Amino acid sequence: MAEKNPHKIRVRLQDGVIVVKMLLSHPMETGSRKHPSTGEPIPRHFIREITCERNGSQILQMDWGWGISTNPYLSFRVRDGKKGDVISAHWVDNLGETGSVEAKVT
Numbered sequence: 001m002a003e004k005n006p007h008k009i010r011v012r013l014q015d016g017v018i019v020v021k022m023l024l025s026h027p028m029e030t031g032s033r034k035h036p037s038t039g040e041p042i043p044r045h046f047i048r049e050i051t052c053e054r055n056g057s058q059i060l061q062m063d064w065g066w067g068i069s070t071n072p073y074l075s076f077r078v079r080d081g082k083k084g085d086v087i088s089a090h091w092v093d094n095l096g097e098t099g100s101v102e103a104k105v106t
Contacts, residue, residue, distance in 0.1 A: 013105050084104065
């Protein structure tokens with residue numbers, strides 16, 4: 001059975017503009033919290049870089065840090081959109097783990 005992607009993306013076309021909304025499942029740990037039962041520090045674990053593309057061409061790149069909240073929400077708009085465009089996002093965190101989401105404009 002295929003593993004379900006915990007990340008969500010929604011895209012919609014509105015007057016030639018693609019409205020993109022994403023919810024990324026990630027702990028985004030700052031490194032300053034302690035484990036409640038052991039008192040040991042919880043190591044930093046955060047998305048370091050995120051890249052968004054339309055039809056394979058980069059439209060947005062961001063460098064993030066540990067100050068972003070758990071399960072970050074990202075929303076943006078893309079001009080000159082049309083049905084059939086594919087919006088995707090790929091990211092890498094400080095531990096080298098990666099994730100991605102993709103949606104087609106209908």
